[in-house]
Amino acid sequence: MEILYRSDEIAGRIAAMGAEITEYYRGKELTLVTLMTGGLCFAADLARAIDLPLWIDSLAVASYRGCRSTGELEFRSMLKLDPAGREILILDEVLDSGTTLKCVCDYFGKRGAAGVRTAVMVEKRLPRPNGLAHADWTGFVTGTRYLVGYGLDADELYRNLPHIAALD
Numbered sequence: 001m002e003i004l005y006r007s008d009e010i011a012g013r014i015a016a017m018g019a020e021i022t023e024y025y026r027g028k029e030l031t032l033v034t035l036m037t038g039g040l041c042f043a044a045d046l047a048r049a050i051d052l053p054l055w056i057d058s059l060a061v062a063s064y065r066g067c068r069s070t071g072e073l074e075f076r077s078m079l080k081l082d083p084a085g086r087e088i089l090i091l092d093e094v095l096d097s098g099t100t101l102k103c104v105c106d107y108f109g110k111r112g113a114a115g116v117r118t119a120v121m122v123e124k125r126l127p128r129p130n131g132l133a134h135a136d137w138t139g140f141v142t143g144t145r146y147l148v149g150y151g152l153d154a155d156e157l158y159r160n161l162p163h164i165a166a167l168d
């Protein structure tokens with residue numbers, strides 16, 4: 001396992017992203033929606049780096065089933081808040097094929113959100129013909145290796161590592 005981003009480097013990017021997001025949403029009513037389970041660490045840190053009153057909700061979806069072929073998301077857990085009329089910022093730890101975030105953005109659009117934006121900790125450097133091309137806020141841009149730590153798992157392990165590492 002090779003460490004790609006240390007916890008102090010992650011903290012530095014979180015602080016910078018939090019400051020940018022704070023300025024962007026100043027004067028608006030912001031709702032963060034964390035994609036579980038992977039977005040857990042990122043959301044916990046980023047929410048505390050945003051200096052605004054805000055709502056927090058979460059959603060769990062199966063990214064590799066359903067959505068790509070049918071355009072429908074498979075939900076493992078539902079929202080608590082009604083997204084209609086809200087400024088939604090979706091938080092996820094990795095943008096890979098972009099399928100998950102594209103489907104989730106479309107879902108919030110259909111549910112009547114006033115605005116839908118995205119923030120990810122890591123974006124992989126690859127073409128995303130069927131997915132969201134880029135997040136609105138990104139911590140790091142990296143290669144295509146399989147990542148673990150800081151929420152990212154391999155068979156549900158490693159999510160609690162404080163750094164982000166490549167498994168191979």
Ligand SMILES: O=P(O)(O)OC[C@H]1O[C@H](OP(=O)(O)OP(=O)(O)O)[C@H](O)[C@@H]1O
Nearest residue numbers: 036037038063094095096097098099100
């Ligand atoms: O850009 P994509 O190719 O769609 O991949 C990104 C998604 O894959 C992972 O979720 P996963 O389905 O593994 O669930 P998890 O959050 O429970 O780990 C990750 O948390 C992202 O949500």
Ligand SMILES: Nc1nc2[nH]cnc2c(=O)[nH]1
Nearest residue numbers: 096145146147152153154
């Ligand atoms: N753990 C993990 N999950 C992913 N989902 C999409 N890409 C990745 C990755 O690199 N690591």
